[in-house]
Amino acid sequence: MHDFIRQLPKVELHLHIEGTLEPELMFELAQRNRIDIPFASPREVREAYRFSNLQSFLDIYYQGANVLIHEQDFFDLTWAYLLRCRDDRVMHTEIFFDPQTHTARGIDFATVVGGIRRALDQGQAELGISSHLILCFLRHLSEAEAMATLEQALPHRDRIIGVGLDSSERGHPPEKFARVFRRARDAGFLAVAHAGEEGPARNIRGALEALGVQRIDHGVRCVEDPALVRELAQTRMPLTVCPLSNVKLKVFENMQAHNIVELLRQGLCVTINSDDPAYFGGYMTDNFLAVAEAHTVTRQELAQFTLNAIEASFVSEEHKQAMAEKVRRFLAENGG
Numbered sequence: 191m192h193d194f195i196r197q198l199p200k201v202e203l204h205l206h207i208e209g210t211l212e213p214e215l216m217f218e219l220a221q222r223n224r225i226d227i228p229f230a231s232p233r234e235v236r237e238a239y240r241f242s243n244l245q246s247f248l249d250i251y252y253q254g255a256n257v258l259i260h261e262q263d264f265f266d267l268t269w270a271y272l273l274r275c276r277d278d279r280v281m282h283t284e285i286f287f288d289p290q291t292h293t294a295r296g297i298d299f300a301t302v303v304g305g306i307r308r309a310l311d312q313g314q315a316e317l318g319i320s321s322h323l324i325l326c327f328l329r330h331l332s333e334a335e336a337m338a339t340l341e342q343a344l345p346h347r348d349r350i351i352g353v354g355l356d357s358s359e360r361g362h363p364p365e366k367f368a369r370v371f372r373r374a375r376d377a378g379f380l381a382v383a384h385a386g387e388e389g390p391a392r393n394i395r396g397a398l399e400a401l402g403v404q405r406i407d408h409g410v411r412c413v414e415d416p417a418l419v420r421e422l423a424q425t426r427m428p429l430t431v432c433p434l435s436n437v438k439l440k441v442f443e444n445m446q447a448h449n450i451v452e453l454l455r456q457g458l459c460v461t462i463n464s465d466d467p468a469y470f471g472g473y474m475t476d477n478f479l480a481v482a483e484a485h486t487v488t489r490q491e492l493a494q495f496t497l498n499a500i501e502a503s504f505v506s507e508e509h510k511q512a513m514a515e516k517v518r519r520f521l522a523e524n525g526g
């Protein structure tokens with residue numbers, strides 16, 4: 191099963207690029223940019239990654255991002271992630287970035303987008319990995335700040351496919367950003383939002399109704415509302431689930447208690463993703479392995495996670511067909 195999972199073609203739809211900052215690169219960038227960080231070694235950084243909930247993670251995650259200053263830093267960060275994608279057989283990835291984390295420190299929006307996009311374009315040309323970029327608004331900040339960020343994004347409309355919503359879910363329901371999302375959708379952006387990660391199931395309905403999203407990021411707390419679960423299954427509304435993240439942030443006590451396999455069997459369009467792999471202990475393959483080790487799943491079911499991600503992705507029908515064909519061929523040749 192290990193080899194099957196390693197070789198299985200994959201698609202990632204929930205990945206924060208700032209969450210791929212490995213402690214070694216954090217140290218390298220801190221030195222290069224002469225930034226003080228409160229750790230003596232990459233090992234010390236890793237030891238600090240013991241989280242009790244989402245907020246305890248976010249505090250350390252935003253601090254880590256302080257070492258990212260120049261366009262080349264954002265390129266290096268993204269390129270390192272794409273090399274992991276290549277190793278993990280990721281065919282396509284749709285990545286989030288948090289511009290407000292950087293513009294609040296005086297870094298230009300264009301610097302951030304420029305470095306990330308240059309790496310993504312090189313990833314397509316040299317590694318054959320297709321990708322999209324999604325701008326996330328930080329929900330702990332105000333509606334006005336999100337709107338100002340959207341204004342900054344408009345000149346880059348052709349390089350950013352959609353908008354999302356992340357950061358602290360508790361106390362910041364989706365409705366707070368209804369007007370921002372309306373304006374973003376009017377400008378041609380697709381929409382997704384984190385909901386039902388730490389917050390209640392009603393945030394999932396809120397994201398669907400007030401924000402008009404095409405996917406729900408996480409969404410695992412949907413099980414608190416059985417009627418909602420039925421609706422999500424009927425409409426094939428995708429949930430981009432992040433198993434290792436959910437265990438690290440104590441959304442579930444352990445991987446055995448995770449509901450991803452149960453949701454798959456109820457017909458929901460659930461997908462496996464890595465969220466912030468440098469902080470949560472693993473990239474795509476690690477997340478698939480963790481699920482398969484804790485649950486009894488068939489090869490067909492593991493491949494279905496990729497087929498679901500292809501269905502939920504923001505690529506053309508033609509590109510979806512080509513990726514699905516790769517997965518079916520792989521399954522046929524590998525005992526599915």
Ligand SMILES: Nc1ncnc2[nH]cnc12
Pocket residue numbers: 206209244356357358384387435465466
């Ligand atoms: N899992 C997560 N939930 C909310 N905001 C985030 N930002 C980065 N990772 C996140």
Ligand SMILES: [Zn+2]
Pocket residue numbers: 204205206356384407465
């Ligand atoms: Zn996330």
